[in-house]
Amino acid sequence: MKATPLSNCERRFLLRAIEERKRLDGRQCYDYRNVRISFGADYGCCIVELGKTRVLAQVSCELVPPKPNRPTEGILFFNLELSPMAAPGFEPGRQSELLVRLNRLIERCLRNSKCIDTESLCVVAGEKVWQIRLDLHVLNHDGNIIDAASIAGIVALCHFRRPDVSVQGEEVTVYAPEERDPVPLSIHHMPICVSFAFFQQGTYLLVDPSEREECVMDGLLVIAMNKHREICTIQSSGGVMLVKDQVLRCSKITAVKVAEITELIQKALENDQKVRKEGGKFGFAESIPNQKITAFKMESAAVDTNNVEEQAEEIITKADPPSEVFAKPILHTPGTAQIGEGIENSWGELEESEREEAAEEEAENEAAAFECQKMETEDTSTMGENKKAEPILLSDSEEEEVVVLEPQVLPKKTRAQTNLKQENTSKKTFNKRRKKKRAAP
């Protein structure tokens, strides 16, 4: 899908409005859009809506060997994906510049700020540590993906519970969630990104740009801060020259916004925990609003399956019986079988010498008999008779090499051999021909 380009008149309109301190959605220059956080039924799953921008986050964990240069630390893995549904311009599998930039920002914000205690993720030093994986999916792009993604990431990490582990000497026991309550991650602080868009070479500044505003902006400043007013990451892109005052002003605004958002996050996490403890309903189903006419819920519905057997009987008796299929599988090697005939072998002259060689060889493999049995039990009733008949084996050979499906020239000579032994073969006809060629002058 192609992204719709921005028209010139739209661009002029937006810039003119910004010069007059007006925004399309009626916000003030320093206003943030509404942040809405909803949690899923599993731990570590949440959806964050920043205005209309929507991001899904999921945290998962796995026990892995640690990195060799850091044997006592857990591993963090972050992955942000721009889902093709988020915007028409997002193609699957294309590493766009935007994606790389967003991934780097998330890494710097969450990993380099050391907000997660990786030492606590160690189980057995040098052998087993927890690998925490955070997957972020952008579901709808209406501007300022980085803020929504950073909020979703930190909320998911705070919400996540990993299985409890106990180490007694050499033995490590990982408890299932039913046996022991899972344990939250140890998180020191919550870094949150706030974005500032600059227009007209740094003259005008907007907080939390929407998608249209992002298209016409000159430069972007992203500051990641936690509620203790510590800057975790700061990035200025787009080539806008910023004065020191501007940057300081932005960081002050960031502090205010981050405090508000952190409070919102805490409240949301507490609410969810309360609901889970009290045994109420939780999950995405509860976050669907009842009042919207675009949303509809239905309670559990019983389905009447009383006469299902009779109905099924009727259909089967009315249906035509399955056509008789005569198919005898021919076993080449374990895992390769042939049903039906191929075309005539056009390498006519080699047949005679092949027959001689086949007679000399011998093979042994008991797995073959077992394989034959297995293959036959899977067949339908028409094949039932074949259970007693042996599968026809083609040329026995001992060497281990390339398997080639041969057409039906060979059965004649091998029937004599099958009476003696039913063994498996690895097909060497290709190789035999090669040997033939070498032998012949």
Next chain:
Amino acid sequence: MAAAEEEEEGKMAAAGGGCCLRPFSCEQGLLSRPDGSAAFLQGNTSVLAGLYGPAEVRGSKELPDRAVLEVLLRPKVGLPGVMERSREQLLRQTCEAVVLGVLHPRTAITLVLQVLSDAGSLLSCCLNAACMGLLDAGLPLTSLFCGVTCALDPSGAIVLDPTTRQEQEARAVLTFAIDSAERKVLTATTKGSCSVEEMQQCLAAAQRAADTIFQFYRDSVRRKYSKS
């Protein structure tokens, strides 16, 4: 709470007289960028569908007489693998059977499905979300379709809309896509082994369940276009 729900389900299945579907919810038009979007929830399984189309195709992919339908299924954790690819093909073939692509030649219709949570019956949830997404986008369809998953537990009883645990314990899991015009089968996919009679019984049960699901579609669309 979850344990109580499972007990209830167990009782209903053991009673043999009926099976029940988990509570359904659906929200349409929740995303602003795609042309059509729908979130479909079956119990704790939820899938979000976003649709773009009919739109311009790039390069060689375009077909001269009808629209090209592309389906992308994204899992929640990790990269899409072989299972997702095979489900994408299944969904694509089901959608192609109902979408009137001939009305929009040389265009592309892209359907993106994101798994929000998986608690059993994922494929049928994807089918339902896809259909609601197609409805929300306003694409011309010959009929609607719905997805129903049946599981055959070791005792041979049919369980409709199974949870993850029921699917794991089942001997066979069958998913059907049923169309709304004559309750015919658009797609059938099975995992595990079952006899022909059992498959026909599951199909009949799925067709009964489809009635409930189509009534749900009708009610949710009626609510969306209601004035009150």
